[in-house]
Amino acid sequence: MLERRNPIAVSEAVKKVMEFAYEEKVEWVSLTDSNARFLAEDIAADQDVPSFDRSPYDGFAIRSVDSELATKENPVQFKVVGEIGAGFVYEAEVQAFQAVRIMTGAPIPAGCDAVVMLELTKNEVQNGETFMSINRAYEAGTNISYQGEDVKIGEVLIEKGQYINPGVVALLATFGYAKVPVYRKPIIGVIATGSELLEPDEALAPGKIRNSNAYMSMAQIERAGASFKYFGKFSDDLDVCIEEVKKALAEVDLLITTGGVSVGDYDYLPAIYKAIGAEVLFNKVAMRPGSVTTVAALDGKLLYGLSGNPSACYVGFELFTRPIIRKAFGSNQPHLRREKAVLGEDFTKANPFTRFIRAAVHYDQGQLIATPSGFNKSSAVSSLATADAFIVLPGGSRGYEKNMFVDVLLLDDLQGSEWPWDNIKKYSK
Numbered sequence: 001m002l003e004r005r006n007p008i009a010v011s012e013a014v015k016k017v018m019e020f021a022y023e024e025k026v027e028w029v030s031l032t033d034s035n036a037r038f039l040a041e042d043i044a045a046d047q048d049v050p051s052f053d054r055s056p057y058d059g060f061a062i063r064s065v066d067s068e069l070a071t072k073e074n075p076v077q078f079k080v081v082g083e084i085g086a087g088f089v090y091e092a093e094v095q096a097f098q099a100v101r102i103m104t105g106a107p108i109p110a111g112c113d114a115v116v117m118l119e120l121t122k123n124e125v126q127n128g129e130t131f132m133s134i135n136r137a138y139e140a141g142t143n144i145s146y147q148g149e150d151v152k153i154g155e156v157l158i159e160k161g162q163y164i165n166p167g168v169v170a171l172l173a174t175f176g177y178a179k180v181p182v183y184r185k186p187i188i189g190v191i192a193t194g195s196e197l198l199e200p201d202e203a204l205a206p207g208k209i210r211n212s213n214a215y216m217s218m219a220q221i222e223r224a225g226a227s228f229k230y231f232g233k234f235s236d237d238l239d240v241c242i243e244e245v246k247k248a249l250a251e252v253d254l255l256i257t258t259g260g261v262s263v264g265d266y267d268y269l270p271a272i273y274k275a276i277g278a279e280v281l282f283n284k285v286a287m288r289p290g291s292v293t294t295v296a297a298l299d300g301k302l303l304y305g306l307s308g309n310p311s312a313c314y315v316g317f318e319l320f321t322r323p324i325i326r327k328a329f330g331s332n333q334p335h336l337r338r339e340k341a342v343l344g345e346d347f348t349k350a351n352p353f354t355r356f357i358r359a360a361v362h363y364d365q366g367q368l369i370a371t372p373s374g375f376n377k378s379s380a381v382s383s384l385a386t387a388d389a390f391i392v393l394p395g396g397s398r399g400y401e402k403n404m405f406v407d408v409l410l411l412d413d414l415q416g417s418e419w420p421w422d423n424i425k426k427y428s429k
């Protein structure tokens, strides 16, 4: 008799997988390899930035007190006693009516407390000595970049778990991190199942299709920040699949299979889980697409049985696999970021189960608009290419009209959500 499956709520399913979340190990990588990784330790400032008072302009460093009486009518003249570019230090103490020609970034010489921009000075050589004059007074502190004005020693600058973007790379370099502690990337295995599958370099043949899911999943794994290992596609042959799944699982932290999780004659994943002794956490979720998404566990590792239907496979990954990856990177916001948007067009299909509509979002006069991206069936591949969000329509609702508020989950976002699953409801217009 055909097995009856009990659908569980999406939030329940996510909870079940998150119980398997694990803290990843830390590894040190070179600064140039740290971009787009996740920081594994807090970074605190061990120095002020800047670490000395410096000039923000090319000009002359002076003692402001000497400029007190300078006016257009009575300019004050300074003797230029030296010149420093960035990277050099003027060693002597500057005396009354002396100035040091100073370039942007150079340390303010001892005794000086103001910088006059080059453009505001007049320069002349008299008897082989250089002088400059100014025609207004400068207060103490004019044009000085003070030590510590950017960062004070001891400040925690970046917390562990933070995504390393180019700005973080700049800070890491500033504080001398030639090597950076980052979370190791989990290695996620990918297997495609189905006798109909061809690889992208093969010509189409009757009844066959190209394997898009494996490549899509690998791209999703990379987008989430993890590494993939592709084990290939296997035809619907139970014994081969059992062996391949066993072998693959030993080499990875998590394993994704696509296809073969429903109730068809060649849907072998349920039998594979049984054969290898994996515990099935759930095999039906009250959602569309992706209702057949199955997750099993063996020896602390998760096996994701994602649907063969491309859109269902895609949604299953983003809801259930991505947060495990992000958790491994120390994130306390591992889920897709949830926002409120306005529906860009009618969506009249009823929703017995919670529906995740692949959608494109844009802003119109400050309001986020989410518009379903094209053909939105579970089997669809075309709508995935333009999707940067899922519109979440809760189960038990009858269809939605343009301009109604909806919850959306953003796909190309780094911030994430702590827990986006409470209180998803039907809003009025």
Ligand SMILES: Nc1nc2c(c(=O)[nH]1)N[C@H]1C(S)=C(S)[C@@H](COP(=O)(O)OP(=O)(O)OC[C@H]3O[C@@H](n4cnc5c(N)ncnc54)[C@H](O)[C@@H]3O)O[C@H]1N2
Binding pocket: 192, 193, 194, 196, 197, 209, 210, 211, 212, 213, 214, 258, 259, 260, 261, 262, 263, 264, 267, 289, 290, 291, 292, 306, 307, 308, 309, 310, 312, 378, 379
């Ligand atoms: N009697 C029932 N039939 C189906 C049910 C059901 O509850 N009762 N569920 C339907 C739903 S919902 C989905 S989703 C699919 C899930 O199918 P499987 O996960 O078992 O996947 P397959 O049967 O292997 O393939 C489904 C579909 O996807 C294509 N496919 C498979 N692998 C790939 C790939 N790597 N790249 C691109 N496309 C792929 C495959 O050719 C099929 O067209 O089951 C429904 N049926």
Ligand code: MOO
Binding pocket: 287, 288, 289, 290, 291, 292, 293, 307, 309, 311, 312, 378, 379
């Ligand atoms: O698992 Mo299916 O995707 O609900 O169409």
Ligand SMILES: [Mg+2]
Binding pocket: 259, 260, 261, 262, 263, 264, 266, 267, 308
């Ligand atoms: Mg099937």
